Amino acid sequence: MRLFTPQAMREADAKAVGLGYPSLLLMEAAGRAAARAVLERFAGRRVAVLCGKGNNGGDGLAAARHLALAGAEVRVFTALEHAGDALHMRQALRAHGLEAEPLERWQPRPGEVVLDALFGTGLSRGLEGFWAELVGRVNAAACPVVAIDLPSGLPFEPHVRATLTLALAGLKREHLFHPARAACGEVLLAGIGMPARALERPDLPELLTPRAMAALLPGRPGDAHKGSVGRVLVAGGHAAYTGAPVLAALGAHRAGAGLVTVAYPAELRLNLPLESVRHPLESWSAGALAGVRAEAAAVGMGAGPLAHAAAEAVLALRLPTVLDADALRPELVQAYVREGVPAVITPHPGEAARLLGGEAGAVAAEPLEAARALAERFPKVVVVLKGGPTVLAWKAGEGLEFAVNTTGNPAMASGGTGDVLAGVVAALMAAGLPPWDAARLGVYLHGLSGDRRGRVGLLAHELADALPEARAALERGEVRAFWAWGSPPGSARG
Numbered sequence: 001m002r003l004f005t006p007q008a009m010r011e012a013d014a015k016a017v018g019l020g021y022p023s024l025l026l027m028e029a030a031g032r033a034a035a036r037a038v039l040e041r042f043a044g045r046r047v048a049v050l051c052g053k054g055n056n057g058g059d060g061l062a063a064a065r066h067l068a069l070a071g072a073e074v075r076v077f078t079a080l081e082h083a084g085d086a087l088h089m090r091q092a093l094r095a096h097g098l099e100a101e102p103l104e105r106w107q108p109r110p111g112e113v114v115l116d117a118l119f120g121t122g123l124s125r126g127l128e129g130f131w132a133e134l135v136g137r138v139n140a141a142a143c144p145v146v147a148i149d150l151p152s153g154l155p156f157e158p159h160v161r162a163t164l165t166l167a168l169a170g171l172k173r174e175h176l177f178h179p180a181r182a183a184c185g186e187v188l189l190a191g192i193g194m195p196a197r198a199l200e201r202p203d204l205p206e207l208l209t210p211r212a213m214a215a216l217l218p219g220r221p222g223d224a225h226k227g228s229v230g231r232v233l234v235a236g237g238h239a240a241y242t243g244a245p246v247l248a249a250l251g252a253h254r255a256g257a258g259l260v261t262v263a264y265p266a267e268l269r270l271n272l273p274l275e276s277v278r279h280p281l282e283s284w285s286a287g288a289l290a291g292v293r294a295e296a297a298a299v300g301m302g303a304g305p306l307a308h309a310a311a312e313a314v315l316a317l318r319l320p321t322v323l324d325a326d327a328l329r330p331e332l333v334q335a336y337v338r339e340g341v342p343a344v345i346t347p348h349p350g351e352a353a354r355l356l357g358g359e360a361g362a363v364a365a366e367p368l369e370a371a372r373a374l375a376e377r378f379p380k381v382v383v384v385l386k387g388g389p390t391v392l393a394w395k396a397g398e399g400l401e402f403a404v405n406t407t408g409n410p411a412m413a414s415g416g417t418g419d420v421l422a423g424v425v426a427a428l429m430a431a432g433l434p435p436w437d438a439a440r441l442g443v444y445l446h447g448l449s450g451d452r453r454g455r456v457g458l459l460a461h462e463l464a465d466a467l468p469e470a471r472a473a474l475e476r477g478e479v480r481a482f483w484a485w486g487s488p489p490g491s492a493r494g
């Protein structure tokens with residue numbers, strides 16, 4: 001499943017028509033789905049449908065007919081200059097005896113639900129004049145708003161602030177990335193019967209779905225032993241940050257590592273899990289890690305000024321490695337590129353800005369672009385740009401792989417959750433997953449744990465402790481994507 005832009009969705013629409021699929025069928029399905037969403041969520045409420053002049057308005061006109069057929073009390077307000085499919089929908093509405101009023105006449109009524117069908121993916125510029133004023137009135141009305149496809153006005157200001165947005169045919173960037181995401185409210189996806197071929201776009205970012213991620217889970221054979229399911233080396237810690245390597249170790253244990261060895265400066269007192277193997281060392285000199293048995297490593301957590309030496313000592317082991325926190329320095333990542341040792345980097349926007357030589361705010365505003373820039377700067381290194389949502393990128397050869405995570409929530413914005421992630425990804429690499437798979441699955445599981453425990457006040461170690469249950473739920477096919485609607489868990493949509 002891919003993450004679309006409005007432009008890419010318009011192309012898919014055109015491709016479906018090119019394949020001979022009648023566009024009127026798509027609009028009819030969109031209208032029916034919107035009516036169903038309103039009826040399910042706001043049963044018994046009166047509805048005002050606000051229809052614009054393009055196809056989004058046509059969806060609204062179709063929805064109004066289905067709402068009326070289902071017995072809802074509907075008022076329809078519409079722009080007048082329809083053509084093509086939208087005009088057919090207006091005629092169909094009239095054939096059922098429903099007359100639309102001009103948009104200018106709409107006044108909110110208490111308790112009424114507003115169905116926003118003003119603008120969708122066709123917006124070429126920000127709304128002004130009458131349209132901007134109308135959006136302002138929608139937002140000021142004390143009514144729940146269901147937006148068809150996109151809250152009208154996005155991605156520009158002003159825009160409708162919706163209670164629920166019904167994404168048509170596929171999710172678009174606005175449905176996931178802030179600040180637009182906040183205007184969408186709850187997001188549900190309606191399939192609308194678009195031919196799968198029309199949606200094939202390997203150039204667009206992959207959306208991490210429960211089904212695709214469950215397929216990556218490493219198996220645990222009956223004859224597994226602690227040396228066969230992945231051993232992890234965690235390397236980090238210095239005086240001020242004794243918790244970070246502990247949380248990474250916990251993440252690795254909870255993600256299924258058979259053994260976790262933690263290497264740290266000997267003068268530190270680490271409150272490690274009883275199950276971790278301690279490897280205190282006098283210095284991060286060459287050879288300090290000799291004898292450590294591991295299939296993957298995570299380095300940098302809490303390492304402070306010692307990160308350089310720690311990362312170089314780990315690099316000498318030539319293990320697939322997660323570089324996190326203080327190890328996220330351009331020269332260290334370059335050393336992995338130069339040596340051809342598989343690496344995953346897990347920067348938050350501040351660390352990404354340090355790697356790119358830019359500003360954290362600019363990274364956070366354009367995470368897809370920032371992840372792309374990092375992947376191009378560090379070829380073959382898997383980039384995990386953390387945030388809400390986390391973006392992954394990887395330049396394997398000529399092409400660029402891109403993925404966007406769909407789990408996680410703001411409760412995870414608390415110290416130490418990133419350290420847990422580093423341990424999780426390392427454990428999955430130690431279990432044999434290639435770095436790109438380990439990073440995608442690790443990020444997904446980490447966010448899923450956060451969603452299952454996701455209350456403000458969540459502590460990083462609690463997030464780690466929730467990992468086994470999250471994993472088991474994913475394995476049992478019980479996890480639904482946030483946009484899944486009326487489909488059983490594990491079905492194609494979820």
Ligand SMILES: NC(=O)C1=CN([C@@H]2O[C@H](COP(=O)(O)OP(=O)(O)OC[C@H]3O[C@@H](n4cnc5c(N)ncnc54)[C@H](OP(=O)(O)O)[C@@H]3O)[C@@H](O)[C@H]2O)[C@@H](O)CC1
Pocket residue numbers: 009010012013023026027030052053054055056057058059118119120121122123124125126127128131148149150168169194
């Ligand atoms: N995905 C799919 O496959 C399917 C998509 N479908 C639906 O189609 C929707 C896209 O429809 P769409 O292309 O007709 O665009 P839409 O958003 O209705 O607006 C276009 C109108 O707005 C106008 N306009 C633009 N900017 C403006 C501004 N600033 N201020 C004022 N006006 C402005 C523009 O006029 P123009 O710029 O040309 O002057 C034009 O008249 C999509 O979101 C989904 O709901 C389904 O029906 C079926 C399958």
Ligand SMILES: Nc1ncnc2c1ncn2[C@@H]1O[C@H](COP(=O)(O)OP(=O)(O)O)[C@@H](O)[C@H]1O
Pocket residue numbers: 348386387388389390407408409410411412413414415416417418419420421446
């Ligand atoms: N608003 C949010 N939505 C989803 N995930 C979030 C959000 N804020 C933070 N996270 C997740 O929490 C983790 C925070 O990591 P990081 O910033 O490195 O914290 P720390 O350095 O304290 O461990 C990342 O995995 C990030 O994706």
Ligand SMILES: [K+]
Pocket residue numbers: 056116117118119120147148149150151152
């Ligand atoms: K809309």
